[in-house]
Amino acid sequence: MKLHELTIHHAHELLRKKEITALELTQAVLARIEAVEAQVGAYISLFPEEALVQARAADKSLAMGTCGPLTGIPLAIKDLICTQGLRTTCASRILENFIPPYDATVMQKLKAGGAVIVGKANMDEFAMGSSTEHSAFKPTRNPWELASIPGGSSGGSAAAVAADMCLGSLGSDTGGSIRQPAAHCSVVGMKPTYGRVSRFGLVAFASSLDQIGPLAKDTTDCALLMNAVCGYDPNDSTSVPEPVPDFTTFLTPGLKGMKIGIPKEYLPAQGLDPDVDQAIRNAIRRMQDLGAECIEISLPHTRYAVAVYYVIAPCEASSNLARYDGVRYGFRDRQADDLIQMYRRTKSQGFGPEVQRRIIIGTYALSAGYYDAYYGKASQVRTLIMNDFKQAFERCDLLLSPVAPTPAFPIGEISDDPLTMYLSDIFTLSANLAGIPGLSIPCGFSRNGLPIGLQLMGRHFDEGTLLKAAYNFELATDFHKQKPRL
Amino acid sequence: MDFEAVIGLEVHAQLKTNTKIFCGCATAFGGAPNTHVCPVCLGMPGVLPVLNKQVVEFTLMMALAVDCRIARQSRFARKNYFYPDLPKGYQISQYELPIAERGRIEIEVNGTAKTVGITRIHMEEDAGKLNHEPGRPVSLVDFNRTGVPLMEIVSEPDMRSPEEAGAYLRKLRSILRYIGVCDGNMEEGSFRCDANVSLRPRGTTPFGTRTELKNLNSFKHVEKALHYEIRRQQAILEEGGEVVQETRLWNPDKNQTFSMRGKEDAHDYRYFPDPDLLPLVIDDEWIARVRNSLPELPDAKKARFEREYGLSAYDADVLTAAREVADYFEACLGEFNKPKVVANWIMGELTAHLNTENKSITASPITSASLAGLLKLMDTGVISGKIAKTVFEEMAATGKTAAAIVEEKGLVQVTDTTAIENLVDAVMAAAPAEVAAYRAGKKKLLGFFVGQVMKETRGKASPDIVNQLLKKKLEP
Numbered sequence: 001m002k003l004h005e006l007t008i009h010h011a012h013e014l015l016r017k018k019e020i021t022a023l024e025l026t027q028a029v030l031a032r033i034e035a036v037e038a039q040v041g042a043y044i045s046l047f048p049e050e051a052l053v054q055a056r057a058a059d060k061s062l063a064m065g066t067c068g069p070l071t072g073i074p075l076a077i078k079d080l081i082c083t084q085g086l087r088t089t090c091a092s093r094i095l096e097n098f099i100p101p102y103d104a105t106v107m108q109k110l111k112a113g114g115a116v117i118v119g120k121a122n123m124d125e126f127a128m129g130s131s132t133e134h135s136a137f138k139p140t141r142n143p144w145e146l147a148s149i150p151g152g153s154s155g156g157s158a159a160a161v162a163a164d165m166c167l168g169s170l171g172s173d174t175g176g177s178i179r180q181p182a183a184h185c186s187v188v189g190m191k192p193t194y195g196r197v198s199r200f201g202l203v204a205f206a207s208s209l210d211q212i213g214p215l216a217k218d219t220t221d222c223a224l225l226m227n228a229v230c231g232y233d234p235n236d237s238t239s240v241p242e243p244v245p246d247f248t249t250f251l252t253p254g255l256k257g258m259k260i261g262i263p264k265e266y267l268p269a270q271g272l273d274p275d276v277d278q279a280i281r282n283a284i285r286r287m288q289d290l291g292a293e294c295i296e297i298s299l300p301h302t303r304y305a306v307a308v309y310y311v312i313a314p315c316e317a318s319s320n321l322a323r324y325d326g327v328r329y330g331f332r333d334r335q336a337d338d339l340i341q342m343y344r345r346t347k348s349q350g351f352g353p354e355v356q357r358r359i360i361i362g363t364y365a366l367s368a369g370y371y372d373a374y375y376g377k378a379s380q381v382r383t384l385i386m387n388d389f390k391q392a393f394e395r396c397d398l399l400l401s402p403v404a405p406t407p408a409f410p411i412g413e414i415s416d417d418p419l420t421m422y423l424s425d426i427f428t429l430s431a432n433l434a435g436i437p438g439l440s441i442p443c444g445f446s447r448n449g450l451p452i453g454l455q456l457m458g459r460h461f462d463e464g465t466l467l468k469a470a471y472n473f474e475l476a477t478d479f480h481k482q483k484p485r486l
Numbered sequence: 487m488d489f490e491a492v493i494g495l496e497v498h499a500q501l502k503t504n505t506k507i508f509c510g511c512a513t514a515f516g517g518a519p520n521t522h523v524c525p526v527c528l529g530m531p532g533v534l535p536v537l538n539k540q541v542v543e544f545t546l547m548m549a550l551a552v553d554c555r556i557a558r559q560s561r562f563a564r565k566n567y568f569y570p571d572l573p574k575g576y577q578i579s580q581y582e583l584p585i586a587e588r589g590r591i592e593i594e595v596n597g598t599a600k601t602v603g604i605t606r607i608h609m610e611e612d613a614g615k616l617n618h619e620p621g622r623p624v625s626l627v628d629f630n631r632t633g634v635p636l637m638e639i640v641s642e643p644d645m646r647s648p649e650e651a652g653a654y655l656r657k658l659r660s661i662l663r664y665i666g667v668c669d670g671n672m673e674e675g676s677f678r679c680d681a682n683v684s685l686r687p688r689g690t691t692p693f694g695t696r697t698e699l700k701n702l703n704s705f706k707h708v709e710k711a712l713h714y715e716i717r718r719q720q721a722i723l724e725e726g727g728e729v730v731q732e733t734r735l736w737n738p739d740k741n742q743t744f745s746m747r748g749k750e751d752a753h754d755y756r757y758f759p760d761p762d763l764l765p766l767v768i769d770d771e772w773i774a775r776v777r778n779s780l781p782e783l784p785d786a787k788k789a790r791f792e793r794e795y796g797l798s799a800y801d802a803d804v805l806t807a808a809r810e811v812a813d814y815f816e817a818c819l820g821e822f823n824k825p826k827v828v829a830n831w832i833m834g835e836l837t838a839h840l841n842t843e844n845k846s847i848t849a850s851p852i853t854s855a856s857l858a859g860l861l862k863l864m865d866t867g868v869i870s871g872k873i874a875k876t877v878f879e880e881m882a883a884t885g886k887t888a889a890a891i892v893e894e895k896g897l898v899q900v901t902d903t904t905a906i907e908n909l910v911d912a913v914m915a916a917a918p919a920e921v922a923a924y925r926a927g928k929k930k931l932l933g934f935f936v937g938q939v940m941k942e943t944r945g946k947a948s949p950d951i952v953n954q955l956l957k958k959k960l961e962p
Binding site: 081104237328366367 | 528576756
């Protein structure tokens with residue numbers, strides 16, 4: 001038995017039965033990282049010593065019987081979630097040496113649950129990108145095809161799970177940044193409802209869209225990680241005091257009576273890869289075989305989603321990233337002669353080109369004379385997109401769609417073409433605009449052997465229904481059990 | 487040409503909450519640099535603001551005190567600009583939907599009453615402070631003040647003279663202090679004012695081009711700067727020139743305003759709703775509760791003092807300008823119910839003493855009870871008014887009660903008619919020439935005899951009895 005290949009729930013069983021120790025499990029994962037990290041590049045920072053200390057502590061809890069489902073489980077954390085005392089870079093030069101003085105709320109929860117943090121995962125700088133090529137430090141490679149991107153921005157988190165370099169991970173999703181890399185790496189990834197998981201300690205990209213969520217080897221693990229991180233946090237005014245169910249209770253067989261909406265605007269989408277199209281059509285049939293009723297529904301404002309998103313997200317980002325000015329922490333250009341020059345040189349050298357591009361777009365769109373035409377109009381259309389979903393969910397329980405229009409593309413292929421990159425988010429970013437939950441699960445492979453993901457979207461705070469549908473799909477398929485050859 | 491000034495004021499009042507507006511750090515003034523800070527107010531990556539409810543409560547109190555309409559739903563917005571004392575690169579403020587709008591304040595200048603409109607009141611966070619090190623090419627930043635809650639109160643351009651602006655500011659500060667939400671100290675910066683001023687030919691309606699005046703650090707400077715700026719604009723207009731829309735800085739050493747930045751250099755703050763904070767919802771119940779908790783306000787108190795205590799408008803105005811003085815006055819009345827006498831002593835002796843000592847009435851060495859004690863001794867004739875002033879000085883110096891001082895120094899007024907009669911006889915016997923002159927019609931000499939008797943008793947003889955006896959004995 002290869003311990004690093006275990007799922008969280010399986011590892012927990014073995015830990016609980018004392019068949020393995022947390023130390024052995026962590027050592028196995030560290031050895032796996034040692035073996036394949038040079039090829040994959042999933043991590044920005046690794047903390048092997050700290051992880052072993054946490055593993056020993058977990059073994060003590062296990063011995064005393066005071067353990068939870070995550071006790072002793074080695075996890076990876078996207079490098080824009082603050083970890084007290086452990087470097088948090090956001091994959092940016094400007095925070096290259098930043099060590100947070102506090103833990104994000106989700107980290108407090110994971111620590112309290114006895115999880116072992118093996119390292120901080122690579123990502124697109126400040127979560128801006130769909131390929132993890134925009135990391136200031138290195139690209140992450142897709143474990144299924146090392147010449148391809150793993151998706152992004154949580155590319156490191158997805159690749160680490162796919163390559164068994166952790167048992168599960170946390171990412172963040174602003175426009176698809178959990179779901180799209182999960183699809184490209186053939187793992188399960190969930191963007192919870194906006195307000196479900198505290199954003200306190202998540203370095204902000206676009207505050208009204210950002211949400212932390214899990215990436216996991218299967219639906220059960222996804223539910224367990226959701227149980228660990230969800231919940232109201234008084235430190236985040238946008239978190240919602242909604243009761244959190246035990247998500248594993250939704251993992252029961254049978255989809256009878258479930259109504260799945262197929263957005264008619266999504267399937268004949270421009271540039272939809274034929275392999276993706278086929279995999280989705282197969283998935284729809286599979287859902288019908290499982291007892292679900294699939295109906296066509298309409299999301300009439302879909303065609304505006306990319307435009308709305310690429311106004312709102314950069315506007316918020318331009319303000320959120322203003323604080324990186326070299327005054328209090330992070331990189332500062334020390335050659336500058338005066339304040340303005342210090343700002344200019346610090347930001348020009350500290351931020352990569354994609355981040356600078358979005359800051360400039362957002363600053364422009366918020367400027368006097370442009371605000372109404374861009375941010376104001378985008379906010380109005382955002383409401384229309386929300387209403388689309390509201391109306392759709394009057395007719396169905398969840399929506400089914402592709403995650404990305406194509407399988408993972410080769411590294412470097414469209415990194416110089418931001419517009420094509422932006423358009424690849426077409427299926428995922430509406431969920432962020434509407435604040436609804438979205439889930440990506442493996443649903444097939446392209447003729448070249450690259451993974452394809454299936455997206456399920458649900459009503460606000462109804463992650464349970466998504467998990468139930470995904471669990472049933474998983475029971476009927478084995479896509480999630482396949483491993484990349486590394 | 488005859489010009490009329492048009493003045494509007496923007497006031498920033500620092501709210502007296504214990505903790506900052508979006509985090510739990512102390513607001514205390516004067517700590518060592520960067521000791522009242524945390525990841526939130528330092529703008530660390532990943533932190534989020536959580537609104538301090540007390541800030542809303544205080545702002546509601548002020549908004550209701552000046553008759554504003556309260557927005558049932560208001561929003562925080564980000565005001566984006568770069569400066570080292572602004573850790574997030576934006577200030578959380580309110581923009582399109584402020585918490586309160588359309589209020590008013592009554593002022594009075596030279597006996598003429600006037601209403602000044604309040605355009606809006608909103609909440610925002612303060613910035614930190616830059617300390618420029620003399621002789622070193624660096625500046626140091628102190629973030630203790632970062633996130634201290636401010637309330638911005640914007641007036642309508644309703645004032646027509648620097649004196650009206652002064653009256654508005656004083657009234658505003660008086661209300662803030664009455665409701666206890668701001669200590670109103672201009673010199674320490676807890677009450678700051680910017681002024682917008684323009685001129686127009688008297689009798690016309692359109693506004694002229696305005697300038698904004700900054701760095702007005704005292705009431706005196708506000709009025710002086712406005713006087714200067716009105717003269718400056720008038721001179722330009724009279725020569726046929728045009729006033730330039732700009733921000734000007736008051737230089738109190740030179741008594742002049744200087745251009746700071748023009749319209750074209752004005753910041754584009756790129757305001758947008760802060761996505762980290764939910765819309766602030768205020769329901770009727772909350773408004774009603776705050777309204778009921780408001781204390782009696784200066785205008786109401788003044789009217790009541792005139793009506794209930796028969797005070798003149800002037801006396802009532804002086805006594806109600808500060809709530810502490812009004813409270814002291816009424817506490818005194820509780821023990822000694824002669825409003826006019828109490829008013830005179832507070833406005834006269836007590837105020838003079840406190841001014842000399844530079845003390846507030848709450849730090850007065852003479853409590854309202856002990857002042858009442860003194861006035862009672864005087865009223866019942868135990869001591870004379872003249873002695874009372876001496877006793878007052880002694881009370882102020884030692885903190886002792888009037889009764890104790892009178893007892894200790896033997897200052898009880900002599901009211902024993904026989905004893906005084908003997909003294910009168912002695913004084914008359916010692917001055918036969920003056921007695922003769924008085925009886926010959928030089929009545930003014932009465933004062934001389936009174937003085938002699940009082941001298942013998944070191945002022946303790948009852949002046950009424952002395953007068954009576956002298957008159958009786960001097961008449962042939």
